[in-house]
Amino acid sequence: MNKYKVWQIALIYSVLVFGVIFALPNFFPTKPAIQIAFGDSIRATSSNIISDLSSELNDKKVSFTEIEYEENSAKIIFEDVSDQLAARRVLSSYSDGEFIIALNSEPSTPEWLNSIGGKPINLGLDLAGGIHFLLEVDTDRYSTERLSSEGASIIDELLSRNINANYVSSNESINITFRNFEDLSSARDYLDQNNFTTSGAKYNILQNNNDLELQYTDNYLSEIVDYAVEQNLVALRNRVNELGVSEPIVQREGKGRIVVELPGVQDSASAKKIIGKTANLEFRLEARPTDSFLRKEKFNYKNSSGTSAFLEKVVIITGDNVTNAQSSFDESGRPQVNINLDIDGGRSMQSATKDNIGRRLGVVLVEEKTRTFFDENDNVLQESYTEKNVISNATIQAALGTAFRITGLSSSYEASELALLLRAGALAAPMKFVEEQTIGPTLGQDNIDKGLNSVIVGFILVFIFMLIRYRLFGFAANVALISNLILVTAIMSLVGATLTLPGIAGIVLTVGMAVDANVLIFARISEELKANVEVQNAIRNGFSKAFSTIIDANITTLLVAVILYAIGTGPIKGFAVTLSIGIVTSVFTAIFVTRSLVNFIYGYRDIKELKV
Amino acid sequence: MNIPFIQFNKFGIMVSSGLILITLVSLLFKGLNLGLDFTGGISLEMKYEQKADLERIRNSISKIENSNFVVLNYGSDNSVLIKFQSDEELSINAQTVIDQLSADNYLGEVEKSETIFPQIGEELRDQGGIAILVAMLVILVYIIFRFQIKFGYGAIAALFHDVLIILGIFSIFSLTFDLSVLAALLAVVGYSLNDSIVVSDRIRENFLDDNKKGSSEVLLNDSLNQVFARTIITSFTTLLVLIALLVAGGEALKNFSLALAAGVVVGSYSSIFIVVRVLMLTGLSKKDMEKPKNEPEESYSLD
Numbered sequence: 001m002n003k004y005k006v007w008q009i010a011l012i013y014s015v016l017v018f019g020v021i022f023a024l025p026n027f028f029p030t031k032p033a034i035q036i037a038f039g040d041s042i043r044a045t046s047s048n049i050i051s052d053l054s055s056e057l058n059d060k061k062v063s064f065t066e067i068e069y070e071e072n073s074a075k076i077i078f079e080d081v082s083d084q085l086a087a088r089r090v091l092s093s094y095s096d097g098e099f100i101i102a103l104n105s106e107p108s109t110p111e112w113l114n115s116i117g118g119k120p121i122n123l124g125l126d127l128a129g130g131i132h133f134l135l136e137v138d139t140d141r142y143s144t145e146r147l148s149s150e151g152a153s154i155i156d157e158l159l160s161r162n163i164n165a166n167y168v169s170s171n172e173s174i175n176i177t178f179r180n181f182e183d184l185s186s187a188r189d190y191l192d193q194n195n196f197t198t199s200g201a202k203y204n205i206l207q208n209n210n211d212l213e214l215q216y217t218d219n220y221l222s223e224i225v226d227y228a229v230e231q232n233l234v235a236l237r238n239r240v241n242e243l244g245v246s247e248p249i250v251q252r253e254g255k256g257r258i259v260v261e262l263p264g265v266q267d268s269a270s271a272k273k274i275i276g277k278t279a280n281l282e283f284r285l286e287a288r289p290t291d292s293f294l295r296k297e298k299f300n301y302k303n304s305s306g307t308s309a310f311l312e313k314v315v316i317i318t319g320d321n322v323t324n325a326q327s328s329f330d331e332s333g334r335p336q337v338n339i340n341l342d343i344d345g346g347r348s349m350q351s352a353t354k355d356n357i358g359r360r361l362g363v364v365l366v367e368e369k370t371r372t373f374f375d376e377n378d379n380v381l382q383e384s385y386t387e388k389n390v391i392s393n394a395t396i397q398a399a400l401g402t403a404f405r406i407t408g409l410s411s412s413y414e415a416s417e418l419a420l421l422l423r424a425g426a427l428a429a430p431m432k433f434v435e436e437q438t439i440g441p442t443l444g445q446d447n448i449d450k451g452l453n454s455v456i457v458g459f460i461l462v463f464i465f466m467l468i469r470y471r472l473f474g475f476a477a478n479v480a481l482i483s484n485l486i487l488v489t490a491i492m493s494l495v496g497a498t499l500t501l502p503g504i505a506g507i508v509l510t511v512g513m514a515v516d517a518n519v520l521i522f523a524r525i526s527e528e529l530k531a532n533v534e535v536q537n538a539i540r541n542g543f544s545k546a547f548s549t550i551i552d553a554n555i556t557t558l559l560v561a562v563i564l565y566a567i568g569t570g571p572i573k574g575f576a577v578t579l580s581i582g583i584v585t586s587v588f589t590a591i592f593v594t595r596s597l598v599n600f601i602y603g604y605r606d607i608k609e610l611k612v
Numbered sequence: 613m614n615i616p617f618i619q620f621n622k623f624g625i626m627v628s629s630g631l632i633l634i635t636l637v638s639l640l641f642k643g644l645n646l647g648l649d650f651t652g653g654i655s656l657e658m659k660y661e662q663k664a665d666l667e668r669i670r671n672s673i674s675k676i677e678n679s680n681f682v683v684l685n686y687g688s689d690n691s692v693l694i695k696f697q698s699d700e701e702l703s704i705n706a707q708t709v710i711d712q713l714s715a716d717n718y719l720g721e722v723e724k725s726e727t728i729f730p731q732i733g734e735e736l737r738d739q740g741g742i743a744i745l746v747a748m749l750v751i752l753v754y755i756i757f758r759f760q761i762k763f764g765y766g767a768i769a770a771l772f773h774d775v776l777i778i779l780g781i782f783s784i785f786s787l788t789f790d791l792s793v794l795a796a797l798l799a800v801v802g803y804s805l806n807d808s809i810v811v812s813d814r815i816r817e818n819f820l821d822d823n824k825k826g827s828s829e830v831l832l833n834d835s836l837n838q839v840f841a842r843t844i845i846t847s848f849t850t851l852l853v854l855i856a857l858l859v860a861g862g863e864a865l866k867n868f869s870l871a872l873a874a875g876v877v878v879g880s881y882s883s884i885f886i887v888v889r890v891l892m893l894t895g896l897s898k899k900d901m902e903k904p905k906n907e908p909e910e911s912y913s914l915d
Contacts, residue, residue, distance in 0.1 A: 126864070134732070268725075269707070433727075434728075434729040434731070434732050435727065435728050435729065435732055436706075436725075436726070436727040437724070437725070437726045437727070438706075438722070438724065438725045438726075439723070439724050440721065440722060440723040440724060442659070442721070442723065443657070443723040443724055446862065447862065447864060450860060450861050450862035450864075450865075451861065451862075451865075453860045453861075454853075454856045454857045454859070454860040454861040454865075455856075457856040457859075457860050458852060458853030458854075458856035458857065459853075461852040461853070461856060462849050462852055462853060465848070465849060465852065466849070469845065501864055501865060502792055502795055502865075502868065505857060505861070505865055505868060505869065505872075506799075508853045508854070508856070508857050509799060509850070509853070509854075509872065511853050512846075512849050512850030512851075512852070512853045512854065512876075513803070513806070513846075513850060515845075515846065515849045515850075516806070516842075516846040516849075516850075519842050519845045519846050519849075520810065520842055520846075523839075523841055523842045523845075527838070548813070549809070549810055549813045549814075552758060552809050552813060553805075553806040553809045553810055554806075555754070556751055556754055556755075556802065556805045556806070556809060557802035557803070557805065557806055559747070559750050559751065559754065560747050560751070560798055560799070560801050560802035560805070561802065563743055563746055563747045563750065563798070564743070564795060564798050564799075567739050567740075567742070567743040567746075568743075568795065569736075569791075572791060572792075572794070572795045575792075575795050575799075576795075579799065579802075
């Protein structure tokens with residue numbers, strides 16, 4: 001007799017039940033929705049934006065089922081896609097470039113499923129529509145900027161040692177020229193002594209005639225690029241989160257690149273402007289009431305509309321001088337921000353504040369923005385402008401140096417926001433776009449439909465074939481196949497893997513390959529039967545003899561899938577993910593689920609003859 | 613059923629050699645029609661309400677200076693694909709084309725636009741080649757570890773054979789070779805291997821079995837006959853789903869499924885002809901099997 005023990009059966013079927021539960025969220029229909037991220041638009045905070053939006057939609061006769069306010073964004077749900085697209089047109093002209101509008105879909109997963117962590121599969125950009133950017137640190141520009149400012153401070157240092165020198169810098173090196181050889185050799189001594197960082201030499205110093213050429217060592221260059229990418233990653237994540245688009249992706253790719261994906265967003269130009277925008281900070285003293293208007297400037301506060309402050313026109317330092325900023329608590333437990341400046345910044349800060357204790361010091365956030373508007377002929381026009389707002393205005397308690405703190409903040413949230421802005425307000429290194437992809441909403445839906453259709457058609461064809469060729473055994477294999485599909489869906493939903501179009505193809509492929517394991521088993525059973533082995537033994541031998549072949553064949557394919565994942569990007573990764581998950585689940589279903597069914601059908605009785 | 617595979621082997625090798633020769637000549641003189649992913653450049657997919665007037669599109673965008681556009685139908689008469697290369701600064705980009713068409717009142721619904729810098733494409737090309745080589749190396753190591761080095765040679769020879777012939781098909785018919793086809797090629801590596809291993813596994817089993825008598829050739833032939841039904845059935849079911857993908861999967865998956873379908877056919881073929889040929893050439897005999905003898909099948913018993 002061929003039987004599984006009760007606990008074995010219980011284990012196999014509890015895995016399947018688990019699969020069904022977590023695959024379930026994918027079967028509830030989603031509703032088309034629009035998400036409007038207000039960003040830092042004044043309009044959104046000052047008035048009742050939700051009723052404005054709904055009356056705008058009603059005026060233009062676009063019907064919707066629901067509108068709700070979420071944290072600095074609004075979500076509108078529609079009955080069908082045509083309403084959604086019509087609403088996008090209406091809202092984008094209403095928004096006037098102030099909001100980011102994203103098309104997405106609202107899952108209707110029931111509460112009980114949500115509460116145990118059930119959620120539908122994430123769709124990749126090729127299925128959901130949206131924008132994909134790949135940005136790269138502009139190493140040339142970055143080193144040009146750095147070398148130029150380092151050149152200036154080297155000349156200063158040399159001057160303070162009574163060495164006269166001039167310099168020119170390029171994207172590769174600093175070239176310092178001297179009047180005579182003594183100057184050169186004492187400069188060389190000074191440079192050699194200071195030419196080190198924590199991880200080795202900073203410059204390769206070359207000497208030709210009366211000048212010195214300083215080039216970054218490869219080590220140092222890759223170190224600063226690495227650091228810059230990490231900094232930029234924080235800054236970009238900050239900016240993208242500020243957009244409020246749901247489920248954005250901002251991640252590092254390779255050495256000097258960052259991927260940004262915005263599902264549902266269609267307007268590439270404005271998304272690009274926001275991602276690529278440069279923000280900076282300025283520290284300025286608050287103007288005295290007696291100062292003339294020629295010496296002061298009025299700024300609005302960023303967070304509370306309507307209030308403003310007068311600051312002096314002189315900028316003490318900018319965000320470039322900030323090396324670090326952390327939020328913490330002071331002695332009496334009130335939130336504060338600790339700021340560190342570089343040497344130059346500390347020096348300027350010291351001389352500006354030592355005679356001004358008791359006055360206020362304002363921090364101004366400078367943002368480069370773009371607005372989009374329509375002219376009388378309905379052409380889209382874009383205009384860039386600079387926006388300056390005060391984000392902090394605190395009293396100076398003592399002369400400030402390279403390290404100081406801002407206290408008197410109202411909440412720890414405000415403190416960490418301020419710290420983040422100070423740290424990441426400006427990009428550490430300039431970046432350029434090296435890849436850009438926009439996928440329209442209809443194409444995404446089209447891809448989903450086609451992908452699903454081919455999965456269904458492929459499945460039915462294989463089903464019919466297996467039933468005809470193997471009858472009851474074929475039925476068992478088909479049940480295993482369905483179980484496999486359910487498990488793949490469940491695991492992908494649960495771990496938050498992203499489904500892409502090649503990913504669907506990966507599922508289709510595992511369908512074909514999952515059958516292989518069962519075909520191998522059935523072929524073995526049939527061989528055993530031909531060799532006149534008793535029926536129950538033939539079934540048992542068939543399964544155990546095919547086992548090592550199945551394992552070997554699947555492990556090698558799994559290795560290939562892992563390599564694909566490691567080197568692949570975007571869609572290829574999606575293919576590798578479904579392929580790997582499919583391989584693992586197919587081995588489980590093809591061996592254990594099929595076996596349990598075969599046991600159930602044949603295992604409990606005495607069979608004299610069997611044909612496979 | 614007893615098919616004399618070994619007798620057919622010479623014929624099979626001739627066919628394979630011929631195909632590989634044609635492939636090499638085509639790759640050498642014609643090369644691959646690399647997609648945007650690998651060359652860099654800009655592409656724009658648009659859909660019109662009615663049949664798209666390609667001439668009108670060409671006339672409109674020919675007003676943009678300094679670029680060579682390719683305008684063609686994509687999938688259906690209503691869909692248009694515009695491809696072009698731009699300069700380093702991308703002064704002419706997807707937006708330029710959109711603006712021009714819009715000015716001439718003939719802009720369709722933009723379904724997809726892609727801009728890839730040439731340097732990124734170059735890197736992807738290198739990475740793809742490296743990936744295939746790494747995959748082969750890892751597999752060779754696994755097979756040497758699990759089987760025996762002669763089987764490793766067999767499997768790798770079959771892999772080279774399969775990958776080359778698919779490249780040949782893409783080169784001869786000028787099909788676009790893009791990132792998704794590269795992924796398909798790697799999947800073919802996995803599939804071809806699957807077949808080679810099933811065949812090798814059976815050969816090993818027969819060579820290890822002391823009850824089986826006969827020359828190496830007889831044993832090889834028996835092994836092939838034993839796995840033949842399985843090879844055909846599995847290839848057939850896999851082909852079924854791939855054909856479904858090819859027919860219903862739309863334009864985006866066309867070349868991907870084509871590469872896979874070709875890979876399934878060639879992979880099954882090579883597991884029967886190439887793997888066995890290499891094993892014969894390396895003189896596989898019962899003697900080779902002595903070492904892995906202490907690795908009994910029963911170690912995997914399920915019960």
